[in-house]
Amino acid sequence: MNKINFLKPGSTLGVCAPSGRFDAEKLDMGIQVLINSGFQVRVQEEIFQKKRYLAGDDVSRAKIVNKLFSDPGIGGIICARGGFGALRILNHLDWDMIRQNPKPFIGFSDITAILISILHETGMPVIHGPNVVSLATADQKTIDSLVDTLSGMKKPIEIPDARVIREGICSGILKGGNLATLCHLIGTRFQPEFSGAVLFFEDIGEPAYKIDRMLTQMKMAGVFDEIRGVITGSFENCSNEEYIEEIINECFDEYQIPVISGLDAGHGNTNLSLLFGEILQMDTRTLKIQWI
Numbered sequence: 001m002n003k004i005n006f007l008k009p010g011s012t013l014g015v016c017a018p019s020g021r022f023d024a025e026k027l028d029m030g031i032q033v034l035i036n037s038g039f040q041v042r043v044q045e046e047i048f049q050k051k052r053y054l055a056g057d058d059v060s061r062a063k064i065v066n067k068l069f070s071d072p073g074i075g076g077i078i079c080a081r082g083g084f085g086a087l088r089i090l091n092h093l094d095w096d097m098i099r100q101n102p103k104p105f106i107g108f109s110d111i112t113a114i115l116i117s118i119l120h121e122t123g124m125p126v127i128h129g130p131n132v133v134s135l136a137t138a139d140q141k142t143i144d145s146l147v148d149t150l151s152g153m154k155k156p157i158e159i160p161d162a163r164v165i166r167e168g169i170c171s172g173i174l175k176g177g178n179l180a181t182l183c184h185l186i187g188t189r190f191q192p193e194f195s196g197a198v199l200f201f202e203d204i205g206e207p208a209y210k211i212d213r214m215l216t217q218m219k220m221a222g223v224f225d226e227i228r229g230v231i232t233g234s235f236e237n238c239s240n241e242e243y244i245e246e247i248i249n250e251c252f253d254e255y256q257i258p259v260i261s262g263l264d265a266g267h268g269n270t271n272l273s274l275l276f277g278e279i280l281q282m283d284t285r286t287l288k289i290q291w292i
Contacts, residue, residue, distance in 0.1 A: 002123040006152030011075035014068035017047035017055035020083020029136035062092030081133040082109025112177030125277030149273035156290035168258030172228035174280040176200035195226040202233030202266030208240035234268030
């Protein structure tokens, strides 16, 4: 495991935009949240470029990520927003250099492509947490969770509204992210490896049948064969949401592993930060997850 140095008050976060174009006003509001939380923030002017729905061309977006990893003055890196585009820059990232400069990297949604690739290419833990734009309207739980995680505080997370799909206790390395993005990595060099993992996933705007289709494809590809447990986050604006837990139960039933849904992480009002790449224990009796 390639350890990262967590941040101290006054540490500098660099902002990159590996995916879609973003609302500049919301970016400013999110930056102010980070400043109010005790961090300095450095914004690369290049992130304001535009190409179709992307924040600039692929090479330019990747160069910013590479630059922030190589800069010793940057303590951590946070993404402006998700959308689409992270997949397109994976082959342009300098994986050797990133491996030699471990630091916290934060984002969610489309950024899942980079999170899971950093984890697998470098062994470096990453943070599935809010993007800068989403911080503009984030609740205090989301902000506090991000600050705690960036500071290295691995607090247990209670899931009071959890729905237990299958009972049990397990431990494994937490991995996952946005389901659609994970599914799009299947068959590529960056295909997720979930052997020995506790799998987390969430999504937005995907009807139940598409969630069914994505889970079925990943299952048929064998990526779930040796997982230890499953935790699901929010499914925002997903039509026929009442079917989703049944679909999840059908998908994972044969593995005889604990499965729980309802974690406040993803595209919902609260987006708790999750440290991917370190060992997590989940217990469906206490409705709690904790890093060990």
